Amino acid sequence: MREGWKEIKLKEICKFKYGKNLPGKVRVLGNYPVYGSSGIVSYHKDYLLEGPGIIIGRKGTVGKVQYSKDNFFPIDTTFYIQEDKSKVDLKFLYYRLPISGLDKMNSDAAVPGLNRTAAINQKINLPPLPTQHRIAKILSAYDDLIENNLKRIKLLEEMAQSYFDNWYSKITDYEETNLGALIDHEIGRGWGKEEKSEEFSKPAFVIRGTDIDELPHGKIEKVPFRYHKKSNLASRRLQDGDIIFEVSGGSSYEGVAKTLFINDELLRQFDHPVMPASFCKLVRPMDRNYSNFLFHFLRFLRKREGTEVFEIRSASNIVNYNWTAFLKFQKVNKPTNHNLIELNKTVNPVYKEIYNLGIQNQRLKEARDILLPRLMTGMVDVEELEGQVKEKMEDKLTMAAENKVNYSKNRNI
16 A cells, blocks of 8 residues: 555545435426436436535445536435545545445345445545545546537537538428338347347347437447347348437337437447347438438437327337338428538538547546556556646647637538
8 A cells, every 4th residue: 555545434534425305396497417326317496415426326226426516416316425525535536436346235125225334334545635636636637528528529419410400491402202212221129139049149239229319429338238140130230321210218208219320430339240229220221322311300300399290108108109100101301412412521520520539438438447446546656647647638628629619610510
């Protein structure tokens, strides 16, 4: 152990406080995030605690550690941390807790629950407070750049969609047709098996509806990896220009019809083939040149609630999509080749950049996660590393700032 470090129990530097029942309706429009055990469950007009703060999964997703920069409301499936500021840096504690084994401290009840007594008595090696500040600053540099990239991704997505919406409303040279006429191949129902067998022998990742929002951000770690029949994978394997369309799932407040654009930049993030899950459809346009058009048209339609007429909502709020009727009756203005060339020339580079930023985020997370345990155990010299990381991150943030200015200048592309 490095000089000045000491072994302590978590209860010596912080308290695990119980979350509260959310007052009023669960989903109320507001500015304050409401945290459950696995993430933000809604936003509320009121708040319980002043941020920043740490939230830990107590029931369900045991031991998951979350950080809120803003005022927040932790519900009763969580603990929140009340730290002793004279002994511990809150951001340091946020990075330290996930490698403290909290996720394994299950009370073994019918519903998984974090054993609070075991958690507060967990021992960790704690460096002096100034060293804690430095460690937190180094790791935060990675997260700050990731957050900056996420903002750039959102801006690029908004710019591309705004351009399409404006472009589509102005084209006058088109042929009105049904949506199905633009699609060459569509198929769903891919899931496979967890274990490899003679029949299910082909490995592939499976993208679900719940993965659609996170994949452009470089968050590929939750995508299931399974084994499939050779024939099933052959007809469902995703390729550049494909679109994934969600046809089942949803909730009481959100329908389906979410879409994901597939290009080579996204596929290269996986080390095996990729296919859509059973509640999604693989949509392959009649021609690769129509991929951008079809993807943005589907988003254009959903944003204007045009897809809702084809939703079939059950008593349990599970939403299924009348896909056959959608292809047959949904009208679309099919543009000329000249108009398609104009659209593709503008939008293609945007989605390449979006997925390249996602790849960068993935690598930043990997680098941070490799560095984290080494910093927390004193394996690396903090002062020496601090200078290296600062120089590297300043260069990247300068480039990001320059790109952001360029994006803003070209808001309408």
